[in-house]
Amino acid sequence: MTNTRRLFLKQGIAGTLLLGAAPLLSAATPDPVKPKKEKPTDLFKLGMAGYTFVNFDLDTTLKTMEKLDIHYLCIKDFHLPMKSTDAEIKTFHEKLAAKNIIGYAIGPIYMRTKQAIDDGFEYAKRVGVKTIVGVPNVELLPYVSEKVKEYDMNYAIHLHGPDIKLFPDATDVWKHTKDLDPRVGMCLDIGHDLRNGCDPVADLKKYHTRVFDIHIKDVTAASKAGRGIEFGRGMIDFPAFIKMLRKVKYTGVCSLEYEKNMKDPFLGIAESIGYFKAVTDIV
Amino acid sequence: MTNTRRLFLKQGIAGTLLLGAAPLLSAATPDPVKPKKEKPTDLFKLGMAGYTFVNFDLDTTLKTMEKLDIHYLCIKDFHLPMKSTDAEIKTFHEKLAAKNIIGYAIGPIYMRTKQAIDDGFEYAKRVGVKTIVGVPNVELLPYVSEKVKEYDMNYAIHLHGPDIKLFPDATDVWKHTKDLDPRVGMCLDIGHDLRNGCDPVADLKKYHTRVFDIHIKDVTAASKAGRGIEFGRGMIDFPAFIKMLRKVKYTGVCSLEYEKNMKDPFLGIAESIGYFKAVTDIV
Numbered sequence: 001m002t003n004t005r006r007l008f009l010k011q012g013i014a015g016t017l018l019l020g021a022a023p024l025l026s027a028a029t030p031d032p033v034k035p036k037k038e039k040p041t042d043l044f045k046l047g048m049a050g051y052t053f054v055n056f057d058l059d060t061t062l063k064t065m066e067k068l069d070i071h072y073l074c075i076k077d078f079h080l081p082m083k084s085t086d087a088e089i090k091t092f093h094e095k096l097a098a099k100n101i102i103g104y105a106i107g108p109i110y111m112r113t114k115q116a117i118d119d120g121f122e123y124a125k126r127v128g129v130k131t132i133v134g135v136p137n138v139e140l141l142p143y144v145s146e147k148v149k150e151y152d153m154n155y156a157i158h159l160h161g162p163d164i165k166l167f168p169d170a171t172d173v174w175k176h177t178k179d180l181d182p183r184v185g186m187c188l189d190i191g192h193d194l195r196n197g198c199d200p201v202a203d204l205k206k207y208h209t210r211v212f213d214i215h216i217k218d219v220t221a222a223s224k225a226g227r228g229i230e231f232g233r234g235m236i237d238f239p240a241f242i243k244m245l246r247k248v249k250y251t252g253v254c255s256l257e258y259e260k261n262m263k264d265p266f267l268g269i270a271e272s273i274g275y276f277k278a279v280t281d282i283v
Numbered sequence: 284m285t286n287t288r289r290l291f292l293k294q295g296i297a298g299t300l301l302l303g304a305a306p307l308l309s310a311a312t313p314d315p316v317k318p319k320k321e322k323p324t325d326l327f328k329l330g331m332a333g334y335t336f337v338n339f340d341l342d343t344t345l346k347t348m349e350k351l352d353i354h355y356l357c358i359k360d361f362h363l364p365m366k367s368t369d370a371e372i373k374t375f376h377e378k379l380a381a382k383n384i385i386g387y388a389i390g391p392i393y394m395r396t397k398q399a400i401d402d403g404f405e406y407a408k409r410v411g412v413k414t415i416v417g418v419p420n421v422e423l424l425p426y427v428s429e430k431v432k433e434y435d436m437n438y439a440i441h442l443h444g445p446d447i448k449l450f451p452d453a454t455d456v457w458k459h460t461k462d463l464d465p466r467v468g469m470c471l472d473i474g475h476d477l478r479n480g481c482d483p484v485a486d487l488k489k490y491h492t493r494v495f496d497i498h499i500k501d502v503t504a505a506s507k508a509g510r511g512i513e514f515g516r517g518m519i520d521f522p523a524f525i526k527m528l529r530k531v532k533y534t535g536v537c538s539l540e541y542e543k544n545m546k547d548p549f550l551g552i553a554e555s556i557g558y559f560k561a562v563t564d565i566v
Contacts, residue, residue, distance in 0.1 A: 030454045031485035033477060033505040036520035067550045069516070171313045194316060202314035222316040232560050233352070237319035239565055267350045267553040274557025277515050282522055282565050 039281050044250045046276065047104065049215055049257035050076030052269065058095065064266065066099045068273045072253045074133060074213065075103045082123045089127055104253055105213055107133030108158040108187070114143055121147050131212055131252075133158050133187045135166060141176060141184070148183035155184045156212040161192030162224040169196040170203035177210060185210025189257065190236055191217035195226040201240045208248035215257040216241075216276065228259035230268045231275035238276065239283045322564050327533045329559065330387065332498055332540035333359030335552060341378065347549065349382045351556045355536045357416060357496065358386045365406045372410055387536055388496055390416030391441040391470070397426055404430050414495055414535075416441050416470045418449060424459060424467070431466035438467045439495040444475030445507040452479040453486035460493060468493025472540065473519055474500035478509040484523045491531035498540040499524075499559065511542035513551045514558035521559065522566045 048070050053061040058079045065073065073096065080092050080103075096103055106124050111117045111134050124132045131154045136144050148155050157177065159167045167173050170193050173186040188211045190200035204211060218234035219226035231238065245254070256276070258269045331353050336344040341362045348356065356379065363375050363386075379386055389407050394400045394417050407415045414437045419427050431438050440460065442450045450456050453476050456469040471494045473483035487494060501517035502509035514521065528537070539559070541552045 030452060030480065031482040031489075033480060033482050033518075034484070034520065034523075036518065036523070064550065068554060069513075169313060197313065197316060199314040199316050201317070206314075230352075231557060232564055235316075235319065237317065238561070240317075240319070266550060267347065270550040270553035271351060271557035271560075274514060274554035274559075275561040276557075277554075278521070278558040278561030279565060281515055282562060 040246075042246065042280065044214075044245050045072050045253045046070055046273070046280075047072030047074060047253035047255035049074045049255040050079055051108070052256060052258045052262075052265065054078065055263055058092075062095065062099045062101060064269065065101055068270060070256075070273065071101050072104045072255065073101055074105045074107065074253070074255050075127065075129070076107070077109065080106075080127065082119060084126075086126060093128070103127065103129065105129050105131035105133055105156070107156070109134045111136045111140065111144075113137075114140065117143055117147060121151050121153065124153060125151060130154060131156055133213055135160070138166070138176060141180060145180040145184050148181050153183065154212040156187035157185070158187045158215075159189050159192055159196075161189070161195035161226075163192075169193050169198045170200070170207050171198060174207045174210065182210070183212075185212050187211075187213040187215060189215040189217070190241065191215070191219040191226070191228065191234075191257075194222050194235060195219055195224060197222055201237060201244045204241070204244045204250070205248060208250060211250065211252070213252055214250070214254045216254045217257050217259065218272070230260070231272035238279045242279050242283050323529075325529065325563065327528050328355050328536045329353055329556070329563075330355030330357060330536035330538035332357045332538040333362055334391070335539060335541045335545075335548065337361065338546055341375075345378065345382045345384060347552065348384055351553060353539075353556065354384050355387045355538065356384055357388045357390060357536070357538050358410065358412070359390070360392065363389075363410065365402060367409075369409060376411070386410065386412065388412050388414035388416055388439070390439070392417045394419045394423065394427075396420075397423065400426055400430060404434050404436065407436060408434060413437060414439055416496055418443070421449070421459060424463060428463040428467050431464050436466065437495040439470035440468065441470045441498070442472050442475055442479075444472070444478035444509075446475075452476050452481045453483070453490050454481060457490045457493065465493070466495075468495050470494075470496040470498060472498040472500070473524065474498070474502040474509070474511065474517075474540075477505050477518060478502055478507060480505055484520060484527045487524070487527045487533070488531060491533060494533065494535070496535055497533070497537045499537045500540050500542065501555070513543070514555035521562045525562050525566050 048065055106129055109120050111120055120132055133156045135158050144155050157167055157173045159169055159173050170188055177184045193200040218229050218231045218236045220229050220234050222235055258265050260268050331348055389412055392403050394403055403415055416439045418441050427438050440450055440456045442452055442456050453471055460467045476483040501512050501514045501519045503512050503517050505518055541548050543551050
């Protein structure tokens with residue numbers, strides 16, 4: 001609850017007390033319309049992880065984002081291949097701009113060799129983004145640390161819960177990156193972090209200095225059995241999460257990675273976005 | 284905010300104070316998962332106004348409701364014609380039951396003659412619902428008052444804002460019904476009420492004894508120019524509305540009547556439902 005809202009409620013209660021003598025059921029005359037409280041101004045932004053649309057083309061992706069009033073896209077290679085020419089990249093950005101959408105990052109990209117890391121950074125540079133979401137092999141982390149210096153980019157390691165051994169949760173990424181260049185950090189996937197038995201809200205608090213991107217999702221269980229689900233139906237505590245985003249002054253993007261029913265995800269995507277917007281408006 | 288939540292926050296603050304000596308950034312060890320707070324148990328139900336699907340058949344309507352986890356439908360005649368046979372009505376209910384959906388009311392139906400009122404009540408009886416959403420001519424209200432006695436049904440007059448003269452807002456319906464049988468009342472359309480310059484939250488408080496159905500929607504302005512829009516983007520104060528539903532112990536259905544882009548409304552419907560669910564979970 002914001003201070004403005006608290007104040008409003010206090011005034012509301014005071015008003016009731018002052019008017020205590022009035023009958024409970026007043027005469028049948030319309031009340032004037034009360035303005036609703038102003039929405040909080042947030043530093044973080046709402047976005048879409050390209051992977052949500054793995055089964056759909058860029059046009060469908062952008063049309064969906066436009067309807068949902070979402071303006072930040074993390075670009076996946078199936079929408080903009082790494083071998084795209086500069087002209088193709090320009091056309092891609094123009095398509096996004098026509099819908100008032102910014103491609104703010106690329107990835108996730110698995111990078112198992114130095115060459116793959118070189119390719120990833122070059123691609124990011126040509127695309128014109130400052131954030132790479134990637135999954136490098138652990139032994140390549142020192143090389144990633146050199147590259148972020150060279151390119152002045154953030155490298156956000158995507159954590160993937162108990163499904164794979166590489167970077168299961170935020171604590172694991174933190175341990176692997178805390179002594180590297182401060183531009184090496186994580187894409188905090190709140191669903192996968194929870195599925196690995198961790199508290200993503202506490203992890204956001206602890207590791208926020210190295211959180212460069214966030215995948216938002218809800219999941220059915222805090223274990224490997226947890227599956228993606230519409231926001232609010234699962235285990236994620238969204239009010240606590242939004243409060244923590246504000247507390248740590250997160251300035252990046254929270255991108256929806258929706259993984260339920262991916263062949264027909266649209267209603268679930270929209271329900272989730274509506275849920276997230278309401279939490280953002282209210283807490 | 285529920286009392287449980289208040290208590291939780293208080294305990295949270297107390298806990299922080301007690302642990303004040305602990306370092307802000309603890310060692311890199313995972314925190315245990317905190318359970319999110321339990322959702323409030325509400326007397327009111329979330330439903331769908333059949334009119335939302337005026338351009339779609341029953342199958343599409345039910346599939347959409349199933350995905351959105353909505354279990355109450357106000358039946359429109361384009362999905363179940365008034366001349367349906369008893370066998371057709373039975374098949375209709377079976378279709379709904381297969382999706383765990385209850386057809387809880389019929390309407391809105393405009394009733395300009397005694398015959399139309401007779402037909403409406405007979406239809407409701409055959410369909411097996413206890414609530415009729417209707418718009419009777421004003422001079423027929425005493426007849427409606429007789430019929431609700433005869434059938435022991437609620438008659439919920441749909442209010443329609445500044446678009447038509449008949450029943451523009453809740454206060455108008457109240458004035459016309461307050462001396463009739465207590466089963467004659469309103470379907471409080473919160474968007475149209477606001478569009479007529481009224482406060483639907485205050486009206487719910489004042490007139491709840493005669494509110495038998497509610498159409499939930501958001502609108503862009505508190506005037507005739509106001510148009511339907513995704514929840515949260517317009518002028519309706521949903522937190523205040525949900526709190527009032529609880530305060531007056533409303534036991535009926537809040538049915539989404541979504542009127543933006545009605546030829547392709549699905550993302551807007553889902554975003555709105557997600558928004559409403561979040562407000563319900565949080566305030």
